[in-house]
Amino acid sequence: MPDITQRYSPLHLVFAFLGGIVLLFIVAPIAGMYLHTSFGSAMEALGSEDVRDSIWLSLWVSMAGTVLFSFLAIPLAYLLARKTFPFKNLVNALIDIPLVIPHSAAGIAVLGILTRDSLLGKTGEFLGIRFVGHPAGIMMAMAFVSIPFLINAARDGFAAVPVRLEQVGLTLGASPWRVFRTISLPLAWRPILTGFILMWARGMSEFGAVVIIAYNPQTAPVLIFERFTSYGLKYAVPAATLFVSVCLLIFILLRIVRRKG
Numbered sequence: 001m002p003d004i005t006q007r008y009s010p011l012h013l014v015f016a017f018l019g020g021i022v023l024l025f026i027v028a029p030i031a032g033m034y035l036h037t038s039f040g041s042a043m044e045a046l047g048s049e050d051v052r053d054s055i056w057l058s059l060w061v062s063m064a065g066t067v068l069f070s071f072l073a074i075p076l077a078y079l080l081a082r083k084t085f086p087f088k089n090l091v092n093a094l095i096d097i098p099l100v101i102p103h104s105a106a107g108i109a110v111l112g113i114l115t116r117d118s119l120l121g122k123t124g125e126f127l128g129i130r131f132v133g134h135p136a137g138i139m140m141a142m143a144f145v146s147i148p149f150l151i152n153a154a155r156d157g158f159a160a161v162p163v164r165l166e167q168v169g170l171t172l173g174a175s176p177w178r179v180f181r182t183i184s185l186p187l188a189w190r191p192i193l194t195g196f197i198l199m200w201a202r203g204m205s206e207f208g209a210v211v212i213i214a215y216n217p218q219t220a221p222v223l224i225f226e227r228f229t230s231y232g233l234k235y236a237v238p239a240a241t242l243f244v245s246v247c248l249l250i251f252i253l254l255r256i257v258r259r260k261g
Contacts, residue, residue, distance in 0.1 A: 030244065037241040045238035054223040055243055059250075061135050061219070062203035065143040066150070066196060073147055074192065077154035078184065082163075095152070098145050103208025110141050111212055137213040142203030149202055153195025157188030197254045204247065 045051050079085075080092065098106060114131035115121045124131055131137035161184050169179040185192075207221035215222060220243040228236035 033237060033241050033244065037238050041238040042241060045242045048239075050218070050223060051220075051239050051242060054218045054220045055246055057135065057138075057217055058204045058219040058221070058243075059246070061139045062142050062200050065139040065203055066146070066200045068139075069143045069147055070150060070196065073150045074154050077151050078158050078180065080151075080155045081158035095148050099148050103145060103206065104212060106145050107141055107209035107212025110144050110209060114140060114213065131213070133214045133216060135217065138210050138217075138219060141209040141213045142206050145206050145209050146199040146202035149198035150192075150195035153198065154188065154192045157191025157195075158184060160191070161187045197251070201247065201251060
């Protein structure tokens with residue numbers, strides 16, 4: 001029997017050519033950005049306190065939102081993978097809504113529940129938490145547009161775990177919580193980690209929703225946009241290149257950890 005993974009037919013070569021165009025489309029803009037950034041301008045961007053603060057803000061706020069909402073998203077993903085209940089298809093559709101609405105509209109929607117007149121806004125004020133113009137509000141905007149990635153990945157991961165393994169655990173006297181903690185979660189951890197990485201990365205790069213909630217303090221995408229509109233492309237590229245470099249480095253490290261695991 002011929003090894004289809006090793007032999008290339010004319011059709012496969014055509015597919016490889018088309019795929020190469022796609023890869024070039026992805027790589028070329030990023031490579032061009034690096035080629036148009038001199039070492040001096042990159043060091044100047046790195047030495048800017050505003051640039052460093054904006055990148056750090058993007059990193060930690062997105063990570064905080066991902067960790068916080070994972071305690072809500074992962075249990076929901078498990079229910080969607082394992083249980084049948086009324087309007088389940090509707091719930092799955094609702095989860096994907098943030099992926100299809102415009103980002104500026106997402107920011108307006110989130111702002112509507114964070115103002116001081118809203119229930120969440122009043123609760124935050126009572127607890128001493130401000131949302132609008134504050135990292136807490138930025139975290140909410142980031143989480144809103146990115147949480148579908150974690151839920152969908154975790155749901156697919158749990159769905160791939162054989163149900164019979166969980167049933168055996170229950171039969172042997174383990175509680176549902178212990179079965180989830182010792183069987184379901186460990187076996188589905190790889191897709192969950194993928195969703196975790198995607199949610200973090202997506203939130204970290206968000207601009208449209210974030211800028212509605214908080215123009216200041218500035219995340220990296222907002223700062224890059226301000227530099228572009230105020231001073232032009234030449235001034236914005238070094239900051240963008242530095243931010244992309246940090247994102248790529250973190251993304252590669254997390255992918256290596258996932259693969260080794």
